[in-house]
Amino acid sequence: MYYDNVLRLCGYEPGEIEKQRPRLEKAFNKLGFTPQDFQRAEERIREYFDIELVGIRKMLGLWLQSLVDVVLAREEGKKLVYTMMPPMVIVQNAMAMVSKDIYVTAPDILLTYTHGSIFGNLTPILKAAEEDLLPLESCYCGGIKAKLGAVSKGVIPMPDLFVASGFVCDQTPKVDGILNERYNVPVVYIDGTLDEEKMNWEKTSDRRVEYLVQESKDALSKFQEVTGCTVTDEMVREANSRARDLRKRCKKVADLIRDADPAVIGFDNVAALFRAANWLVNPTTYGKTEEVIELCYKGLKERADRGEGVVAKGAPRVAVYKVCADPIVVHGIEKAGLAVIADNTGIMAPKREEFNSQYEDFWHQGIELFVRMGVGYPSRQVEFFKDLNIDGVIYNYPVGCRDQCISPVKVRDIITRELGIPVLLLEFDHVETRLYSAEAVMNRVEPFAEMLKEIKATKAE
Amino acid sequence: MKTIDDLSNYLKGRMVEIGRLKKEGKKIVGYIPAGFVPEEIIWAGGAIPVALNRGGDHEAVMKSMEFMPRVYDTYSRCQIGYWALGEPLYQTADLMVVPCTDKNIQAIGDCWEMWTDTRLFRLGVPHNNTTEHAFRYYLEVLHVLKGEIEKLTGNAITKARLREEIETANKMRFLLRQISETRKSEAVPISGSDFVRLHHASFLADRNFMVSYLESLSQGLKDKVGNKGPRVFLIGSSIAEGDYKIYDLLESAGANVVLEDFSEGMRPYWQQVEIDGDSIQALADAYFRKRSPLPAFFRPSGGRLSILLKLAKEYKVNGIVWYTMMYHESHEIEGIHFGRLAEKEGFRFLRLTSDYDSAEYERLRTRIEAFVESI
Numbered sequence: 001m002y003y004d005n006v007l008r009l010c011g012y013e014p015g016e017i018e019k020q021r022p023r024l025e026k027a028f029n030k031l032g033f034t035p036q037d038f039q040r041a042e043e044r045i046r047e048y049f050d051i052e053l054v055g056i057r058k059m060l061g062l063w064l065q066s067l068v069d070v071v072l073a074r075e076e077g078k079k080l081v082y083t084m085m086p087p088m089v090i091v092q093n094a095m096a097m098v099s100k101d102i103y104v105t106a107p108d109i110l111l112t113y114t115h116g117s118i119f120g121n122l123t124p125i126l127k128a129a130e131e132d133l134l135p136l137e138s139c140y141c142g143g144i145k146a147k148l149g150a151v152s153k154g155v156i157p158m159p160d161l162f163v164a165s166g167f168v169c170d171q172t173p174k175v176d177g178i179l180n181e182r183y184n185v186p187v188v189y190i191d192g193t194l195d196e197e198k199m200n201w202e203k204t205s206d207r208r209v210e211y212l213v214q215e216s217k218d219a220l221s222k223f224q225e226v227t228g229c230t231v232t233d234e235m236v237r238e239a240n241s242r243a244r245d246l247r248k249r250c251k252k253v254a255d256l257i258r259d260a261d262p263a264v265i266g267f268d269n270v271a272a273l274f275r276a277a278n279w280l281v282n283p284t285t286y287g288k289t290e291e292v293i294e295l296c297y298k299g300l301k302e303r304a305d306r307g308e309g310v311v312a313k314g315a316p317r318v319a320v321y322k323v324c325a326d327p328i329v330v331h332g333i334e335k336a337g338l339a340v341i342a343d344n345t346g347i348m349a350p351k352r353e354e355f356n357s358q359y360e361d362f363w364h365q366g367i368e369l370f371v372r373m374g375v376g377y378p379s380r381q382v383e384f385f386k387d388l389n390i391d392g393v394i395y396n397y398p399v400g401c402r403d404q405c406i407s408p409v410k411v412r413d414i415i416t417r418e419l420g421i422p423v424l425l426l427e428f429d430h431v432e433t434r435l436y437s438a439e440a441v442m443n444r445v446e447p448f449a450e451m452l453k454e455i456k457a458t459k460a461e
Numbered sequence: 462m463k464t465i466d467d468l469s470n471y472l473k474g475r476m477v478e479i480g481r482l483k484k485e486g487k488k489i490v491g492y493i494p495a496g497f498v499p500e501e502i503i504w505a506g507g508a509i510p511v512a513l514n515r516g517g518d519h520e521a522v523m524k525s526m527e528f529m530p531r532v533y534d535t536y537s538r539c540q541i542g543y544w545a546l547g548e549p550l551y552q553t554a555d556l557m558v559v560p561c562t563d564k565n566i567q568a569i570g571d572c573w574e575m576w577t578d579t580r581l582f583r584l585g586v587p588h589n590n591t592t593e594h595a596f597r598y599y600l601e602v603l604h605v606l607k608g609e610i611e612k613l614t615g616n617a618i619t620k621a622r623l624r625e626e627i628e629t630a631n632k633m634r635f636l637l638r639q640i641s642e643t644r645k646s647e648a649v650p651i652s653g654s655d656f657v658r659l660h661h662a663s664f665l666a667d668r669n670f671m672v673s674y675l676e677s678l679s680q681g682l683k684d685k686v687g688n689k690g691p692r693v694f695l696i697g698s699s700i701a702e703g704d705y706k707i708y709d710l711l712e713s714a715g716a717n718v719v720l721e722d723f724s725e726g727m728r729p730y731w732q733q734v735e736i737d738g739d740s741i742q743a744l745a746d747a748y749f750r751k752r753s754p755l756p757a758f759f760r761p762s763g764g765r766l767s768i769l770l771k772l773a774k775e776y777k778v779n780g781i782v783w784y785t786m787m788y789h790e791s792h793e794i795e796g797i798h799f800g801r802l803a804e805k806e807g808f809r810f811l812r813l814t815s816d817y818d819s820a821e822y823e824r825l826r827t828r829i830e831a832f833v834e835s836i
Contacts, residue, residue, distance in 0.1 A: 133797050138788060139532050166588055166760055170563050173588070174794045177761040189760045193598060194561035195585030198571050207601055211587065214594040378575065397530065402564040402790065405530045410575045427530065 002035040003028060009045045010118075011058035027068040031155060033119070041119045048117070048327035050269045050310075055295030059269075060118060062276045062285055062292060066105065067114040069284050070156050073103040079227045080159040082151075084172045085109045085143050085279070087165055088190045091216045093239035095163075096281045098229045107156055108143030109279050112324055112431050113272060115146070115155075125149035126432060133175060141400040142431025144171050151179065158183055161226045163219055167192025167212060168403055188222040190215045198407070199379055239281070246277040249293040254342070256300055258388060262309025263317075263339035264300045268330045271323035274345040315339045316391040316452035319384075322398050324430030332442045333394060336449035342388055344404075378410045382418055392421050392452045394445065396428035399435055422455075424448045463677040465655050468662050471674075475665050476550060479509060483553060488614050491554030491579075493540065493569055494664055495562050496729040496756065497586045499603065499744045501626040504668060505618045506610035512664030513551060514726050515543050516701020519818045528572050534565040534789035535816045536699035536725060541572045556613050558606065560584040563758040563791055566725070582609050588760050590750050600745040607741060623740040629668050630734065636675035637663075637730035640682060644719040645776055648687030651678075653695065653718025654708035660727045661702040691716045691836045694773045696799075697784035698757070698792035700726035704817065707784050710826050714833035720776045722769060724756035724792070757791040766799050770806055779836040780809035782829075787816040809836045 003024070007017050017024075050056045073080045081104040083092045096104040116122040126142060128149035134140040150156045164176040166189040173189050180187040192212050196204055220231045250273070257263070257270060273296055277289055303309070311334055319342040323330050333340055385393060393415055397405040412423040424444060429435040483489055487509055492498040494512040503510040515521070516535070521542030528541055544551040557579045559570035567583075574581050585602050587595035607618050637659065643650050659678075663671045693716045695707065700723045711718055721727070732751050735743040754768040773781060781803050783796040793814070800810040811832045813825060 133794050135793075135797075138790065138793055140790065140794075164760070170758060170791045171794065173760045174757075174762065174791050177763065178794070178798050180761065181763055187761070189589065191588045191595075191760065193585035193587055194564070194567040195570075195583035195602070197583070198574055207598060208585070211594060211598050214592075218592070399530065399532045402532060402568070405532060406568050406571045407575065408530060409528055 001025075003033070003038045006038045006041045006045065006118075007061075007064075009042060009051055009057060009060065010064050011054065011061035023072060024068060027071040030071050031067075037119055037121060040121070044118060044120050044327075048266075048268060048331060049272075050265055053265075053269075053296060053299040055292055055297070055299050056265075056269050056273070058288070058292045058295060059273045059276055062280055062288060063110070063113045063118065063272070065284065066110055066280050066282070069103060069282070070105055070107065070110065074157040077101065078103045079161075080157060081105075081161045081163060081223065081227070082107050082147065082159040083163045084147065084165045084169070084176070086168055087163070087279075088167065088212075088216055088219070089243065089278075090236060090240055091163070091190065091219055093243050093281050094220065094231050094236040095223050097239040097242070097283060098231050098235055099227075100283050102227050102229060103282055103284075105282065106279055107147045107150060108141075108431070109275060111146040111150055111156075112143060113275070115150075116324075116431060117268075117272065117327060122146060122431070123434070125153060125155060126434075128153050133178065134171075136432075136434065139399045139429075139435060141169070141171050142429055142435075143400075144175055146431060148175055148179070158185055161185070161223060162187040163223070164189045166190055167215070170402065186222065186226055188219045190219045242286075243278075243281065246289060246293070249290065249297070250274050250277050250345075253293060253297050253300065256297065256304060258341055260300075260304045260309065261339075262307075262313040262315065263311050263334075263341060264303045264309050266310050266327075266331065266334055267320065267323055267340035267343060268327040271330075271343055271345055278345070309339075310334060311337060311339045314456075316449070316456050317341050317389065318392045318394055318452070319343065319388055319390050320394045321396050322404075322428060322430045324398075326433045326438070328438045329396070329428070329441055329445075332438065333445055333449070336442075336446050337453060338392075338394075338449050341390065342384075378407045378414050381407075381411050382414045385415060386419060390421065391456055392448070393423045394426060394448070395423055396426040396441075398430045399427050400429045400432055422448070422451065463674050463681070465658060468658070468666075468674060471670065472662055472665060475667075479511065479553065479665075480549075482509060483555075488555045489553050490556050490558060490610065490613070491551075492558040493560060493566055493725065494728070495560045495566055495725045496727070496752070497560035497562060497599075497748055498558050498584060498606075499630075499748055500668070501623060501630050501734070501744060502603065502607050502618065502741075503610055504626045504629075505622040506607070507614045507616040508555075508610055510664075511550065511553065513540055513543070513554075513557075514661065514664055514702050515539065515548070515550070516699065516726075517704030517706065517817050518542075519816070521546055521548075522817050525572075528576055529568060532788050533568045534698060535786035536701055536789070537565040537569050537786075539701065539817065540569050541576075544573075544577065554579055556580045556582060556609065558582045558584055560586050562586045562724070562756065565789055580613075582606065586749070588758055590752060590755065590759065596745065596750050599749045600742060603741050603745050620740060624736060626668075627734045627736060627740060627743070629672060631736070632672045633663060633668060633675060634728070634730040634733060636672065636679050637728065640675065640679050641720070641730070643682050643687075644717070646687060648689050649692075649717045649719055650682045650685040650687040652688070652708070652712055653693075653721060654705055654712060656718075657700055657705075657708065657721065657727065663728055664702070688717055691780065691833055692719045692776065692778045693717065693833075693836075694719065694769075694776060694778040694781045695721040695784060696769060696781060696796075697721075697723050698725065698786045698789040699723060700784075702726070704815070706822060706825065707782070707813070707815070707829075710829045711782065711833065714830045716780075716833045716836075719778060720772060722754055722772075724758070757795050762795055766795070766802060769799070770803065770808075773803070773806075773808060778808065780811065780832060782832070783810065783812040785812070785814050787814050
């Protein structure tokens with residue numbers, strides 16, 4: 001069939017394709033995918049993803065399978081719950097693991113990787129959201145636009161429950177509230193308070209944590225009311241122990257990439273892998289995600305042992321802030337001769353993994369995660385960059401996310417002062433490719449790359 | 462009757478007076494007037510509250526870009542811009558209180574923390590007022606604020622002092638409400654632009670002066686012959702001191718702004734604070750739990766929108782103008798949604814966005830004139 005090549009590139013075995021064909025066809029029909037879509041997907045996968053590695057192929061397969069699972073969830077008798085990036089991880093994981101009859105996903109990140117990265121046809125979905133509530137000129141979060149557009153157009157089914165990440169975002173709760181009024185789909189807001197001290201990111205008040213814990217518990221109660229399934233404390237622990245295990249596996253990959261010279265893989269692949277591990281947490285991916293990470297590690301280790309890489313040995317090493325839907329930018333950075341060795345998925349990794357209580361767990365995986373990730377955390381970013389032994393930072397902050405773009409000027413200020421390395425600030429977006437010009441970005445990246453090479457060569461002399 | 466000019470004359474000397482009081486050892490507490498920082502606590506502690514609420518000036522917006530990206534709302538960027546431009550009012554605070562209501566106002570606090578040496582107090586505001594834990598949170602935050610003010614001034618905030626300040630603030634709220642409600646009449650005795658200037662003046666003026674001024678004004682309005690004309694309800698994210706073009710354009714097109722609802726830049730005047738009982742609890746009750754209408758960042762917002770429609774009917778408005786600062790996402794999204802609801806209810810609706818840029822003036826004028834003509 002016209003889609004078989006793409007499936008093979010996404011790591012599906014021939015037998016698996018045959019076995020899955022009725023489901024896949026049904027889902028692709030519902031999605032309105034045409035042969036042209038698959039042709040475009042094939043070209044994009046070949047151009048942007050490291051399909052030489054079986055782990056990367058299978059990672060793409062995880063994203064595709066998750067899309068199929070979501071599209072068919074309702075007609076396969078499952079309750080469907082939509083969270084939103086960034087979700088309250090500890091809650092999302094617990095909801096996801098409670099029953100095979102419930103499917104929990106953050107559709108924004110899913111659509112970003114499937115319709116965005118793989119198929120390159122996210123724009124019509126985004127446009128639907130723009131015509132409705134989220135005009136392009138207002139620079140809204142592309143993820144929220146993807147979700148709104150997709151549910152409004154029927155690309156993905158209407159869920160049984162929306163879980164709005166109010167603790168970190170103003171746009172999601174507003175849109176979910178309106179969807180609730182329109183379609184009568186229940187919504188639960190996981191609220192937080194915004195009074196954290198940005199420059200003192202590791203500390204918070206007990207009242208902030210207690211507030212978030214209570215909100216999370218209320219969200220779980222609402223989830224129970226809607227789905228009829230009870231989430232016990234034990235389930236919360238178990239779900240998060242898996243999440244922790246996946247993060248540890250990812251850390252092994254991240255360490256390998258950090259230590260390799262030449263850089264062993266294009267960072268788009270790595271970001272897609274880490275995000276799959278973090279966010280595709282349903283029972284349908286149990287075991288598969290773990291296998292995918294291990295396969296990637298094995299393939300990369302072999303490459304590193306052979307001394308092979310995707311850029312020249314000794315190339316300047318950079319961290320970028322954000323890698324997501326549009327591979328063209330990070331590819332461009334690598335084509336310009338820079339080794340990208342980390343992005344903010346690394347910043348997201350907790351400083352420690354073992355906690356003494358569920359309360360601590362909430363703090364570290366709830367509030368602290370987002371303080372680290374982007375709620376305004378210059379000191380944490382500098383700390384992270386310091387450990388990477390990098391020659392420069394390309395700080396491409398996503399303008400659609402008000403949460404993540406408060407501190408770029410300060411980050412540049414501190415990095416330049418404390419680490420003495422150049423920082424290129426770029427206005428960017430991780431989902432909405434029309435919010436920036438890739439050519440204009442490259443016009444700034446290329447001279448920056450040349451400057452880093454010059455600095456590195458001078459130091460070597 | 463006292464006039465707006467009398468008020469302007471008083472305000473001209475107020476900044477100098479504040480400077481003098483600061484030199485004499487009084488502490489100045491700057492805050493963002495988003496309606497969640499009870500001035501009563503600051504006055505009761507012997508400090509002087511000064512709201513930072515300037516706007517309407519593109520130079521300040523441009524200046525802010527040295528410190529923050531462009532995608533925060535114009536009002537918030539402007540507050541940072543004025544600080545960066547060295548505006549005296551923005552340099553005077555010994556303590557800055559930022560109510561963290563939404564990502565935009567939070568950004569003011571972030572920038573204050575990242576770029577200035579002034580002590581910052583982030584006042585956390587939960588986004589719903591229906592749960593017990595949300596109320597408890599806000600209540601606790603007010604207690605912490607009280608402690609901060611006591612630490613700053615070295616004065617204990619006694620029950621008696623707090624109660625006294627609540628009584629004064631209640632008088633001010635009562636008078637503002639009384640003055641506002643004169644606009645329910647067919648002939649409106651006070652313009653919307655004058656009414657909002659009263660709020661802005663009250664952010665800087667001494668509260669006793671302000672109460673006495675409002676009493677005189679309120680008396681005088683009873684005999685004043687008002688203006689008739691198309692009646693407009695102005696709703697928006699922020700109305701800054703200096704950003705009066707929306708009022709000027711509506712009024713010069715012949716409309717009367719008979720009611721307004723802004724998240725920042727107006728003093729909440731609908732609810733009185735209970736005098737009896739625990740004063741901090743009473744403040745939390747009025748400023749948070751009983752707040753109505755709620756600002757746009759509260760969730761869900763269906764109740765708020767119903768109240769706004771109810772008010773539009775009560776004030777017999779002919780049209781609703783939704784005035785949002787650029788990139789203020791909660792308000793922009795809600796404005797699109799509310800416009801559809803309002804039109805279904807038979808109201809003419811106009812949604813406008815501003816970045817305080819003079820280049821937008823003619824565009825706004827054309828749209829406003831056409832709108833007023835249509836109603």
